[in-house]
Amino acid sequence: MNLNDIHISVPKYQEMAPHSPTTSNNGGVSERTSTLSQPQFLFINGKYIPSSDNETFPVRNPITGSVLYNCAxxxxxxxxxAIENAHSAYQTWSQTGPSARRRIFLKAADIMESYITGDAPEFMSQEVSATMHWVKINVFATAGLFRETASLATQIRGEIVPADRPGTTIWVERQPVGVVFAISPWNAPINLTARAIAVPLLCGNTVVLKPSEFSPKSQDLAIRALTAAGLPPGCVNVLPTSAERTPEVTELAVKHPKVLRINFTGSDRVGRIIAGWAATCLKQCVLELGGKAPVIVFEDANIDDAVEAVVFGALAFSGQVCMSTERVILHKSISREFIEKLLKKVETIKTGNHLEDPAVSISGLFTSAHAKRVMSLVKSAVDGGAKLLAGDLQVTGPRGTIIRPHILEHVSTNMDIAHVETFGPVMLLSEFETDDEAVASANDSDFSLCGSVFSKDTMRALDISKRLRLGACHINGPSLYVESTLPQGGTGGGSGYGRFGGMAGVEAFTEKKIITVVKPGLKLPL
Structure with a gap:
């Protein structure tokens, strides 16, 4: 079985030549193809420049450890x-009309699609061990996100409010807030970078973006597409930063008086730190953090469909997605049948080094340290009495980043793996007998991002979905599912708060302003 074949579709695309250099209308910044070996620079006010003190850090291939390039x-x-430039650009960008913004995003979508035969496959493969399937998902989902964002241009609307006071007209309009500080992760580097900046920009804000130190070139593809499409200088500024410098520059940006919104996608550990800094200056955040998605399979479920969805949800991109399925909660009457079919499916999944064999479905994790952490959680659970149904308790590959799928049952609540996000190809299986037990088990987590319910009884599944503490619940589908129009986010705890996507994103990155107009001659009593 190949994960490329199940539960995910990407648009068909025409074979295109790599995007050729063009000159944009934004003051001379040109779209250009890049090579992986070239240094990566900061992008400030429409120009790629070195850091002010010429400091760099190496970006490495996670499987081989070789240095791919040096990054400013x-x-x-x-x-x-960058913040000052973004603040200056805001003064004019916020005054542009919706059609001008829409045209940029529509053009950027077309440019983004051309990257599938350009830099995207090499950059993502080398920086984050992405298979070609994951590259396609990133590129085409990002193009779709740009198009959906463009459609919001004329949907940023206010309202007229009746006034009790005679001679008074009241309206409430949505206005951009100013400079947004965004941090986007490495695991879906193009798509999540685009999500971090697209709606804020469409609303008239400007952005200072910190990409992951693991994938600066992949993430820069979203910036290149928008810049080539005509986004003016200063509207988005990109500042890759070494791990050593990240804490101090992040705190500076979060607390900077000209930064008025923060959005972050990443771990709950870092999210709590950012939320704490933002709280000291009372700034709003959108935080999409960790997940430990539960999937409940009832006795009347289509077992084959549920197995397919669990395999995809748990193992796509080696389980390194916040929406990945980690907990599978099975009705006791069908658990043995489900497990038997699950194990057969997992046995057919090809795991290995995608650099040597492009046909593999599961390649290396993003660092050897992370792979060791995942395996440590699994081994600790096995040592504590959990039963290993699949997996070899080994970390392989040139630098120890490749892990086969591991499936455990009899995991007790006092084990670390029961509560922390593994972010790897690991599934935990448990049983239930009553609906209340299933709900209690699914809700026994600090994470609240997403999950799934499988049942042929749609009304029963709907009732259960309403009882689950999740930001998204999918009925008879995988936990790993999102569209750019959906209000994506958790309901607190380790999954964060706030919403990306569609009109929810517009609400997050605009402010309501009350404007009143008084008819001349109004008499006010003292």
Whole structure:
């Protein structure tokens, strides 16, 4: 079985030549193809420049450990400069009309699609061990996100409010807030970078973006597409930063008086730190953090469909997605049948080094340290009495990043793996007998991002979905599912708060302003 074949579709595309250099209308910045070996620079006010102190850090291939290129490491001074430039650009970008913004995003979508035969496959394969399937998902989902964002241009609307006071007209309009500080992760580097900046920009804000230190070139593809499409200088500024410098520059940006919104996608550990800094200056955040998605399979479910969805939800991109299925909660009457079919499916999944064999479905995790952490959680659970149904308790590959799918049952609540996000190809199986037991088991987590319910009784599944503490619940489908129009996010705890996507994103990155107009001659009593 190949994960490329199940439960996910990407648009068919025409074979195109790599995007050729063109000159944009934004003051001379040109779209250009890049090579992986070239250094990566900061992008401030429409120009690629070195850091102010010429500091760099190496970006490595996670499987081989070889240095791919050196990347400029932004300093606190660079962040100050970028924020000032974003604040200046906001003064004019916020006044542009919806049609001008729409045209940029529609053009960027077409440019993005051309990257599938350009830099995207090499960049993502080398930086984050992405298979071609994951590259396609990133590229085409990002093009779709740009188009959906473009459609919101004329949907940012206000309202007229009746006034009790005679001679008064009241309206409430949505206005952009100013400079947004965004941090996007490495695991879906193009798509999540686009999500971090697209709606804020469409609303008239400007953005200072910190990409992951693991994938600067992949993430820069979203910036290149928008810049080539005509986004003016200063509207988006990109500051890759070394791991050593990240804490100090992030705190500076979060607390900077000209930064008025923060959005972050990443771990709950970092999200709590950012939320704490933002709380000291009372700034709003959109935080999409961790997940430990439960899937409940009832006794009347279509077992084959449920197995397919669990395999895809748990193992796509080696389980390194916040929406990945980690907990499978099975009705006791069908658990043995489900497990038998699940194990047969998992046995057919090809795991290995995608650099040597492009046909593999599961390649290496993003660092050897992370792979060791995942395996440590699994081994600790087995040592504590959990039963290993699949997996070899081994970490392989040149630097120890490749892990086969591991499936455990009899995991007790006092084991770390029962509560922390593994972010790897691991599934935990448990049983239930009553609906209340299933709901209690699914809700026994600090995470609240997403999950699934499988049942042929749609009304029963709907009732259960309403009882689950999740930001999204999918009936008879995988936990790993999102569209750009959906209000994606958790309901607190380790999954964060706030919403990306569609009109929910517009609400997050605009402010309501009350405007009143008084008819001349109004008499006010003292």
């Amino acid at each position: 490491s932004a300093s606190k001074a660079d962040y100050e400069t």
